[in-house]
Amino acid sequence: MIHLYAIGSPIEQDNLAWLLVEKLQPQLTAQFPELYIEYFDRPGMQLVNELSDKNRVLLVDTLLSEKSGDIQLLQAEELQLQTSSFSSHGFGVAEALQLSQQLNLLPETLWILGIPADSQAPIDNHTIQQLSEQLLHKLQNIMNHIATDNLQ
Amino acid sequence: MSDKRQISINVPVLTRVEGEGALELKISNNRIEQLHLKIYEPPRYFEKLLQQRSYQDVPDMVARICGICPVAYQMSAVQALEQAFSFTADPVTTQLRRLLYCGEWIQSHSLHIHLLAAPDFLGYDSAMSMSQQHPELVHRGLALQNAGNEIIRLLGARSVHPVGVSVGSFHTTPSNQKTKNLLLLLKQQLDNSYHLIEWCAALSLPDNSHPVDCVALVNTDEYPMYSGRIQSSSGLDISADEFELHFKEHQVAHSTALHALFNGKPYLVGPLARLNLNMQRIPDHITQLLLNTGISLPSFNMFHSMLARAVEIYIALNDAIHILEDYSQPSKKPEPLIPKAGTGYGCTEAPRGILWHKYTTDSNGLIKQAVIVPPTSQNQARIEQDLRFSLDQHGLDRDEDELRKYSETLIRNYDPCISCATHFLTLKLDR
Numbered sequence: 001m002i003h004l005y006a007i008g009s010p011i012e013q014d015n016l017a018w019l020l021v022e023k024l025q026p027q028l029t030a031q032f033p034e035l036y037i038e039y040f041d042r043p044g045m046q047l048v049n050e051l052s053d054k055n056r057v058l059l060v061d062t063l064l065s066e067k068s069g070d071i072q073l074l075q076a077e078e079l080q081l082q083t084s085s086f087s088s089h090g091f092g093v094a095e096a097l098q099l100s101q102q103l104n105l106l107p108e109t110l111w112i113l114g115i116p117a118d119s120q121a122p123i124d125n126h127t128i129q130q131l132s133e134q135l136l137h138k139l140q141n142i143m144n145h146i147a148t149d150n151l152q
Numbered sequence: 153m154s155d156k157r158q159i160s161i162n163v164p165v166l167t168r169v170e171g172e173g174a175l176e177l178k179i180s181n182n183r184i185e186q187l188h189l190k191i192y193e194p195p196r197y198f199e200k201l202l203q204q205r206s207y208q209d210v211p212d213m214v215a216r217i218c219g220i221c222p223v224a225y226q227m228s229a230v231q232a233l234e235q236a237f238s239f240t241a242d243p244v245t246t247q248l249r250r251l252l253y254c255g256e257w258i259q260s261h262s263l264h265i266h267l268l269a270a271p272d273f274l275g276y277d278s279a280m281s282m283s284q285q286h287p288e289l290v291h292r293g294l295a296l297q298n299a300g301n302e303i304i305r306l307l308g309a310r311s312v313h314p315v316g317v318s319v320g321s322f323h324t325t326p327s328n329q330k331t332k333n334l335l336l337l338l339k340q341q342l343d344n345s346y347h348l349i350e351w352c353a354a355l356s357l358p359d360n361s362h363p364v365d366c367v368a369l370v371n372t373d374e375y376p377m378y379s380g381r382i383q384s385s386s387g388l389d390i391s392a393d394e395f396e397l398h399f400k401e402h403q404v405a406h407s408t409a410l411h412a413l414f415n416g417k418p419y420l421v422g423p424l425a426r427l428n429l430n431m432q433r434i435p436d437h438i439t440q441l442l443l444n445t446g447i448s449l450p451s452f453n454m455f456h457s458m459l460a461r462a463v464e465i466y467i468a469l470n471d472a473i474h475i476l477e478d479y480s481q482p483s484k485k486p487e488p489l490i491p492k493a494g495t496g497y498g499c500t501e502a503p504r505g506i507l508w509h510k511y512t513t514d515s516n517g518l519i520k521q522a523v524i525v526p527p528t529s530q531n532q533a534r535i536e537q538d539l540r541f542s543l544d545q546h547g548l549d550r551d552e553d554e555l556r557k558y559s560e561t562l563i564r565n566y567d568p569c570i571s572c573a574t575h576f577l578t579l580k581l582d583r
Contacts (some may be wrong), residue, residue, distance in 0.1 A: 010216075041219070042312070042313060044219070045294065046311060046312065047296075049294055095280065099280060099283055101296075102280070102284060104285050
């Protein structure tokens with residue numbers, strides 16, 4: 001079982017990762033039956049518990065930035081700790097991942113995919129289409145990589 | 153140090169609380185000239201959003217008011233709407249509602265104690281830095297929080313913003329196998345919850361005891377969560393429909409959340425108020441444990457709030473276990489509910505205190521009016537009152553960093569949920 005967690009909130013732009021995974025879910029689950037997709041609205045520290053007993057997790061979250069760009073494959077330590085209005089009690093994804101790391105509760109393998117969203121501009125359909133194609137391609141690559149590893 | 157100095161402390165964003173607020177403090181000639189707990193998070197207009205919506209939409213909509221205590225909003229809402237429709241939920245539904253509430257208390261209190269409050273008392277600035285030296289504390293907090301979340305997930309399909317509650321009953325009831333699995337997980341946390349009380353009771357805490365009128369539900373049969381009469385330490389004893397006669401909300405210029413007063417005065421709601429008014433419902437061995445550590449109830453030391461939460465986790469965990477042990481999935485569907493025009497009142501104990509709802513419906517069950525009074529709104533005037541007393545007692549001649557830290561710790565005793573109330577802390581000190 002491979003877990004894909006889409007993180008988001010109802011706040012426009014912060015919901016981009018969630019929306020993209022939702023759009024791709026039928027195709028992903030048909031192509032990769034071992035993929036289990038879950039959505040989390042600002043899970044805060046509950047994310048630590050969610051990750052603690054999993055071996056392989058793909059985490060897809062929106063990266064709010066000053067401009068849009070390509071989807072990035074990130075390391076947990078690359079995420080900037082911040083107290084933002086998109087987290088609960090000041091505990092966002094970065095804080096949950098850092099705490100998981102300190103407590104040795106991170107999954108054996110964790111892929112973090114950051115979806116860039118321009119915090120200053122609304123997201124248009126063309127960008128959504130472009131990003132969903134990019135996300136699908138990246139997820140397919142990761143899943144194929146896992147399959148190859150399993151064969152070895 | 154001269155007592156003529158003028159200090160202005162500004163905490164522009166209060167950390168380790170839910171929502172956005174600030175504290176402004178002006179000290180002049182060693183006296184507090186101005187103290188404002190500023191809540192600047194924008195108003196959310198939930199009461200207006202509910203108008204003209206079907207009663208069936210209400211539990212899922214009000215759950216969105218808070219990511220930490222969605223169950224409380226659902227429980228007060230269904231209670232009020234069922235009263236408006238002259239409907240009485242069946243005993244299984246009532247027990248499952250209490251079970252769901254146990255889940256929320258366990259997860260919310262565990263989060264508060266281990267990740268929000270504990271760093272204050274162990275000398276760390278955050279849970280992150282604390283976890284490097286005290287990983288066992290954080291592990292315990294996460295395990296207990298997870299137990300609470302699993303209860304919510306059982307009945308609400310997911311732990312954040314659960315969707316299982318309906319006016320009249322639940323959309324579905326859990327299978328016997330699922331409840332057995334959860335029972336095992338909860339029993340594994342019993343030792344953790346007992347040791348948590350011991351740990352909290354053993355902490356060296358400040359003492360800011362001073363009189364305050366406590367308000368909470370009181371129930372002669374059980375520790376109050378879902379039901380009870382609204383009582384105060386000053387002798388009030390009313391039902392939920394009499395709330396508006398005694399409790400008045402008013403707007404203050406420095407807050408987007410309404411302040412509530414009881415007979416014109418600040419009052420305390422929340423775990424310590426509940427514990428003080430429901431001492432008889434605390435298990436004897438826990439009362440003895442507290443006495444052995446020098447803590448007697450009622451306590452008017454707000455620093456005992458964390459201990460009160462620990463006791464409530466223990467109570468909620470044991471209650472949840474008992475409910476699950478007695479549970480058998482009903483074979484019959486609940487009685488259908490028929491909406492009608494009316495007004496209903498609901499009052500339940502959210503983790504942070506009493507949460508009062510009032511709904512007026514038309515004959516089709518559409519919401520004509522909704523009034524929601526959350527606990528943090530009720531505690532705001534009390535927090536300002538406490539800050540004035542406790543800062544004075546602590547010493548206004550202390551340096552600014554010390555006053556700022558002490559103020560934040562005092563405020564966190566209340567575990568304020570500003571998002572709920574906005575209708576919270578950036579300290580601005582001016583002296």
